[in-house]
Amino acid sequence: MRKILRDGFSRTIFLFLFLPLKIFAFDSVVLNENILNQKVVNEINLIGKELQEKSGIFVGVIASDEADFETLLNMQERIPKSYILLILSKKSHKVDIVGSKGALILIDKETVLSPYSGTGSILPILATKKGDIYNAAILNGYADITDRIAQARGIKLENSIGNANRDTINILRILIYGFVCFALLYYTQRRMKRKKNV
Structure with missing residues (x-):
């Protein structure tokens, strides 16, 4: 019991102290607990940094296999004003997109999270249960979100991976x-x- 409390306390301290440093450093992967590989993290950070520099909107990823969704959702309180977060909790079996009103209106959240393969860019991949689904789903969803923001703002992203898969x-x-x-x-x-x- 004492170990569980200590682990929970350590995780909370980590989230509140480390998060502001990550955002200041333009890291779009705000939290990655045993979900994303380094190649995907680097790709997301590259796209996110370019989008924030050109649009002023921070698009981040919070992914964890141990923390429940509500804990991860609380992290948005420390994010800059104009933001969108793609949150995945393996423990809660839940993925969602949250953000500030001004940023969320730039994307069609329901389309990105659609379970249909011709429309959604995240859930259809997670539903396949074949291969490295979490890396593929998060990268695909992140690219979809950033591309939609770039299109809405009339911005060209040099580092965009586009919608080649779709x-x-x-x-x-x-x-x-x-x-x-x-x-x-x-x-x-x-x-x-x-x-x-x-």
Whole structure:
């Protein structure tokens, strides 16, 4: 019991003392507890720094496998005025986007968090349960958010990863649907010909 209290106290001290330093240093990954690999962290920090310099909006990531969602949500109190946070709690099995009103109106939160693969950029990846889903989902969602802000503000991001993954999935989906439609049409035509011959 004493160890649990000590760990909880240490984590709280860490969150309140370390967080302001991270934001001041332009680190967009505000908290990463055993979720993101270093390559993804570096990519997010690079995109986030450029977006903040060009738009004045801080877009951060808070990801943890041990802290519950409510604990992570409380961290937004120490974030600069104009911000958006992508929060993931593995323990609570929850992901959400929060932020200041002025920043949130620049993105369509419901679309980013949509469970449908043609629309959402986070939940469809988490639902696959194959491969490195957390790194892929957070990076994809973060890129989607920053791209939407950049588009709304008329900014070009040099470090944007774009929507290449989503575009590829959409192209594959169109090809598959096209093939299914063609097969159904072909099958219907053959049946009609057989009926005529009889």
